[in-house]
Amino acid sequence: MFAGILAAGALARLLFLQGLDRGVNSDEAWTGLMALSILRGEYPIFLPGQGYMGSMEAYATAVVFLLFGSGPTALYVVPFLLSVLLIVLIHRLGRRLWGETGGAAAALFTALPPAFLVVYGNSPRLGYIETLVWGTLLLLLADRLVRSPAPARERSLLFVMGVVGGIAVWTNLLVAPFLATVTVLLLLRRPRLVFRSRIAWFLPGFFLGSIPFWIFNVRHDFWSFALLESGPGEELRARGVLLLKEVLPLVLGMRDIVAGEWLPSAAALLGAGYGALAGVAIFHWFTRGRRSREDPPGPAVSVPLVLSLFTLLAYVASRYGSLGSPRYLFPLYTALPLLLAAGVSTLWRRSRWWALLAVPILVGNLTGVAKAHHDFNVPGTFDPDVPSLRPVLEFLNREKIDRVYADYGISVRLNFESGERIVAAQPLGERYPPYALMVAEAPRVAVVSYGRFTFFDPRTFGGQLRALGLEFEETPVGGWRIYHGFRSTCPPSVDVKPDLWRGEASETRDDPRLAFDRDVTTRWGSGRPRQPGIWYALDLGRVETVCRVALLPDVSATDTPVGLRVEVSSDEGAWRPVSELRGIIPGIHVRGGQPRFDAGGMVEFAFPPVSARRLRFTHLGDGPPFDWSIGEIFVFSPADEDDGRGASRSLVKARRDLSLGRTEKAMERLSCVLALDPENAEAHRLKSMIAAGVRP
Numbered sequence: 001m002f003a004g005i006l007a008a009g010a011l012a013r014l015l016f017l018q019g020l021d022r023g024v025n026s027d028e029a030w031t032g033l034m035a036l037s038i039l040r041g042e043y044p045i046f047l048p049g050q051g052y053m054g055s056m057e058a059y060a061t062a063v064v065f066l067l068f069g070s071g072p073t074a075l076y077v078v079p080f081l082l083s084v085l086l087i088v089l090i091h092r093l094g095r096r097l098w099g100e101t102g103g104a105a106a107a108l109f110t111a112l113p114p115a116f117l118v119v120y121g122n123s124p125r126l127g128y129i130e131t132l133v134w135g136t137l138l139l140l141l142a143d144r145l146v147r148s149p150a151p152a153r154e155r156s157l158l159f160v161m162g163v164v165g166g167i168a169v170w171t172n173l174l175v176a177p178f179l180a181t182v183t184v185l186l187l188l189r190r191p192r193l194v195f196r197s198r199i200a201w202f203l204p205g206f207f208l209g210s211i212p213f214w215i216f217n218v219r220h221d222f223w224s225f226a227l228l229e230s231g232p233g234e235e236l237r238a239r240g241v242l243l244l245k246e247v248l249p250l251v252l253g254m255r256d257i258v259a260g261e262w263l264p265s266a267a268a269l270l271g272a273g274y275g276a277l278a279g280v281a282i283f284h285w286f287t288r289g290r291r292s293r294e295d296p297p298g299p300a301v302s303v304p305l306v307l308s309l310f311t312l313l314a315y316v317a318s319r320y321g322s323l324g325s326p327r328y329l330f331p332l333y334t335a336l337p338l339l340l341a342a343g344v345s346t347l348w349r350r351s352r353w354w355a356l357l358a359v360p361i362l363v364g365n366l367t368g369v370a371k372a373h374h375d376f377n378v379p380g381t382f383d384p385d386v387p388s389l390r391p392v393l394e395f396l397n398r399e400k401i402d403r404v405y406a407d408y409g410i411s412v413r414l415n416f417e418s419g420e421r422i423v424a425a426q427p428l429g430e431r432y433p434p435y436a437l438m439v440a441e442a443p444r445v446a447v448v449s450y451g452r453f454t455f456f457d458p459r460t461f462g463g464q465l466r467a468l469g470l471e472f473e474e475t476p477v478g479g480w481r482i483y484h485g486f487r488s489t490c491p492p493s494v495d496v497k498p499d500l501w502r503g504e505a506s507e508t509r510d511d512p513r514l515a516f517d518r519d520v521t522t523r524w525g526s527g528r529p530r531q532p533g534i535w536y537a538l539d540l541g542r543v544e545t546v547c548r549v550a551l552l553p554d555v556s557a558t559d560t561p562v563g564l565r566v567e568v569s570s571d572e573g574a575w576r577p578v579s580e581l582r583g584i585i586p587g588i589h590v591r592g593g594q595p596r597f598d599a600g601g602m603v604e605f606a607f608p609p610v611s612a613r614r615l616r617f618t619h620l621g622d623g624p625p626f627d628w629s630i631g632e633i634f635v636f637s638p639a640d641e642d643d644g645r646g647a648s649r650s651l652v653k654a655r656r657d658l659s660l661g662r663t664e665k666a667m668e669r670l671s672c673v674l675a676l677d678p679e680n681a682e683a684h685r686l687k688s689m690i691a692a693g694v695r696p
Contacts, residue, residue, distance in 0.1 A: 047431070054126065072417065094337070141160060256371060269361070403423055409450075425438070428598065441655070457585075460583035463583075471487045472484065493547055502541065509527035548636040
């Protein structure tokens with residue numbers, strides 16, 4: 001019987017995966033990229049840029065890539081195999097708790113589970129299906145331990161449990177409810193063992209299994225433990241309501257996992273099945289079971305009950321409970337089939353006909369899985385978050401562009417599905433520094449966007465590019481929009497020395513001279529929330545030919561302007577506007593004739609050369625609650641040829657050091673650059689980012 005159940009579970013998952021030609025989403029693609037980095041000789045511990053989601057699945061996927069080659073299909077091999085292994089483990093645990101009937105029932109409910117487990121459990125997202133595998137294995141080992149093996153076996157079992165628990169903690173902290181359940185199980189069934197010296201064998205095993213976790217946290221100020229922070233207490237009620245009304249129905253398969261709406265047929269079947277099975281089983285247990293030694297004992301039922309309780313409590317207490325995501329309730333997918341198996345096992349001993357109450361649950365699960373399969377695979381049914389990259393890849397290959405800026409929802413997929421032939425970086429927060437560095441130093445880049453996967457306002461982006469002195473092409477490719485062919489119209493320039501400068505402003509809380517003292521840690525600030533009419537004026541001391549200006553905020557990039565008007569005046573007469581932007585993307589600037597993006601907050605304007613003694617910057621738009629501040633102003637005049645300072649080898653190396661987190665080395669290089677050239681805007685920009693604690 002079990003072989004048939006296992007085959008049915010594998011077939012259900014294979015049928016769901018069949019035809020998924022939509023590629024992978026960004027979270028899934030990261031697993032593939034980590035596997036590729038492992039094959040290059042890198043050894044990631046967690047998902048890049050995070051202190052959680054351990055990389056064991058990526059190491060297993062690297063083996064698959066090594067044997068069969070990389071690609072979206074190969075990416076699903078490991079989670080599929082783990083999903084099948086979970087059926088085996090649940091069968092073993094159910095059989096130990098309630099015999100052959102209980103084991104078969106638990107396996108059947110795992111083989112044909114709610115749609116969310118089929119979809120998410122077969123998704124290469126690091127740490128979710130593994131959590132169930134490691135957690136269920138922990139319960140199996142704990143059950144064996146409480147059955148009083150010989151003392152020597154107790155020590156070895158405790159050590160193995162420690163190793164498994166350590167690996168599980170590294171993999172995903174969602175394993176916490178399993179660890180808590182094991183602790184309660186030992187306290188209930190073997191309380192003396194918990195307080196004996198041999199329990200210490202668990203600790204070296206746990207440390208051994210979790211070594212990567214501790215190495216990472218020692219190096220990163222125990223970053224992973226930030227996940228243990230609870231949400232605000234006043235939100236407990238709201239999280240509880242969200243859990244009952246939306247999240248649990250999704251976990252149980254009563255809601256559509258794509259649209260989140262109720263599935264009437266599945267909800268009716270599952271509601272009736274769960275209610276009838278639980279009601280009849282409890283009735284039989286209380287009326288007849290107490291007189292029958294054959295019924296499931298209380299300690300066995302306590303395993304899934306305690307696991308469910310700890311999972312729900314952790315969800316409601318955690319700040320992640322406000323997100324409404326079913327994935328944070330994943331341990332329930334071990335508890336649920338065990339609870340259902342307890343009911344089936346109880347009724348099976350009374351009459352096999354009573355066990356048919358499980359049928360509506362299985363049919364309801366299959367209904368939800370079929371709906372999810374239809375939504376993901378039938379063209380036009382579901383507008384996916386992961387549209388095909390094929391037209392973009394074809395365009396970029398045709399234009400010979402291999403470096404791209406794109407939103408996270410696009411950049412990771414471009415890297416993986418192109419096999420890293422095309423390197424894409426997410427502006428203002430790329431998780432993998434080498435990608436950011438490769439794009440930042442590329443002589444030719446493109447910007448790719450699609451629908452909501454856009455890190456800028458399309459209505460103002462083109463205007464800001466032109467305000468930067470860039471000409472470009474904007475090419476629609478299907479639903480995609482690609483900006484490329486960037487060419488700078490700005491002549492070579494040299495900075496104007498601030499020796500004679502004077503400043504004045506509409507707001508006088510701060511000394512206006514702080515905006516050009518060449519100390520990025522000081523600033524002129526508006527002293528009140530950003531709003532129209534706030535202005536800062538700069539007197540250059542003499543008439544200069546000006547073609548470009550750049551403004552750095554202080555060490556907080558939140559103080560960048562919402563919009564700006566730039567005006568010039570050659571004398572005390574009227575102001576003449578030379579550039580205006582009503583929507584500004586902070587951090588976009590030009591280097592090497594290409595747009596660059598970072599978290600530094602620089603605002604840059606380029607315009608045809610004009611004679612000016614004074615410049616005025618007037619704020620446009622509202623942006624509470626933050627002030628508008630200027631840490632440093634740089635003004636540039638046309639030059640016969642570019643002096644090359646913006647592209648010096650020292651600055652390139654400083655950018656690399658800063659991208660890789662080597663801030664002391666970057667600061668050392670920048671100090672050398674500024675000692676020779678105190679006006680170097682790029683060096684000051686990088687220095688301000690170091691002061692702000694951000695990376696390029």
